[in-house]
Each structure stands twice: as C-alpha cells, then as structure tokens.
Amino acid sequence: MTNIVYIATSLDGFIADRDNNVDWLHDIPNPDGSDLGFGDFMTRIDALVMGRNTLEIVLSFGIDWPYNKPVFVLSNTLTQVPDGLEGKVFLVNGPLPEVIQQLNAQGYHELYIDGGKTIQGFLQHDLIDELIITTIPVLLGGGISLFGELVAPLQFKHVKAERLLDHLVQNTFVRQR
Incomplete structure (x- = not known):
C-alpha cells in the first residue's frame, strides 16, 4: 500500500492563491506541451482520493x-x-484510516492523494x-498552504530532484518509518 501526493506549490508553499485560484500554475511556458511526468505517475496508481473542494476545482476547469x-x-x-x-466518482467519508482500509480491501493499494485539506489530514x-x-518559482504571499500542523514531526528521505522546463524543480520524498 502506497499513498502518494503529487502536487505543485509556490515557492512559499501554497497550492492555491488567496482566492482559491490555481491560474498561476500555468504561468510557466510549456512549448512542448509536456505533462511533466504526470502521465507516467498516473500509470503507477490504482485510484485517487481527493476532497470535495478539489473536486469542485477540477469541475470548474470546464x-x-x-x-x-x-x-x-x-x-x-x-x-x-x-x-x-x-461510475467514475465515488463518495466516501469517515475516519481516514478506515477509509484507506476500505479502499485497500477493494483492491486499491496505490493511491494518489490530492487536495490541501485532504493531504493535511x-x-x-x-x-x-x-x-x-x-x-x-512564484511567491503568492498567502493562500491555501500545502502543509498544516502536525502532532509530531514526520521524517522523509529526499530521493530525487529534477529540473523541468528550465523553471521548475520536482522533488520526490519517501517516508522514513
């Protein structure tokens, strides 16, 4: 079982601006139309878990x-x-450990976790x-933070850094238990 976050942040750690917009994600030129590895990532996963707010943002893209x-x-x-x-979207609720156990029991073991509150939870x-x-490489100065408060520190190991489009840096970290 692997729960994976795949997300973009501003330099100051925000995933959306003060108005809950993510337009700034598209400010970097992408002349080749590369998906920056997202397609390869999607082949790794069995399902996505996101919050209602993230669903609404995805639906707003039209x-x-x-x-x-x-x-x-x-x-x-x-x-x-x-x-x-x-048949594409399914509603779930309850304590997160129980939700994950239910999804694992249904055969979903590689999960893409998306959305600020969901990731924080x-x-x-x-x-x-x-x-x-x-x-x-943008400072938003406020908005929705990727990370929130934790009861105790969580240790991660940095396993990869990749420069993309001469502007972006994609870092991969794995949980050290």
Whole structure:
C-alpha cells in the first residue's frame, strides 16, 4: 500500500492563491506541451482520493473528466455524485484510516492523494508514503498552504530532484518509518 501526493506549490508553499485560484500554475511556458511526468505517475496508481473542494476545482476547469482511474471524494456534505460522473466518482467519508482500509480491501493499494485539506489530514494520521512536489518559482504571499500542523514531526528521505522546463524543480520524498 502506497499513498502518494503529487502536487505543485509556490515557492512559499501554497497550492492555491488567496482566492482559491490555481491560474498561476500555468504561468510557466510549456512549448512542448509536456505533462511533466504526470502521465507516467498516473500509470503507477490504482485510484485517487481527493476532497470535495478539489473536486469542485477540477469541475470548474470546464474540460472533459481528466481521470481514467476511480476517484474517491471525501465529503461529509455531498449526497450524490455530480451528473455524468457516475461510475467514475465515488463518495466516501469517515475516519481516514478506515477509509484507506476500505479502499485497500477493494483492491486499491496505490493511491494518489490530492487536495490541501485532504493531504493535511493524511499527514496528521501519518498516512502519506511519498511526496512528489513540483515547485513553481512564484511567491503568492498567502493562500491555501500545502502543509498544516502536525502532532509530531514526520521524517522523509529526499530521493530525487529534477529540473523541468528550465523553471521548475520536482522533488520526490519517501517516508522514513
């Protein structure tokens, strides 16, 4: 079982600006249209786990559903899957360790964890095994932070650094237990 975060942050550690926008992620020129390794990453995983806010952001892009893997949305308020996403999106709730046990029992062992509050919750329960963080060279000065408070420090080992598009740095860390 591996729970993996794959996300981009600003230099000051934010994943969205003060208005919950992520437009700044597209400010770096990408002349080749490279996915920067995201496609390869997606082949590693069985399913995604994200929060309701992240689902709403993805839906706001106005594009076709971008995931070909099951997406489990953590929500205490949603009662039904958005129209057209039946069979692609599944609602889950409860304590995170129990949610993960249920997903593992269904055969989902390599999980992509996405969304600020969701990632913070997984870290608070020490449920993250790998962090793949791409740093965008911009200071936002505020917004939604990737990391929140923890009960105790979590040790990670830096295993890879890669420079992308002459502007970005993608670092990979694995949990040391």
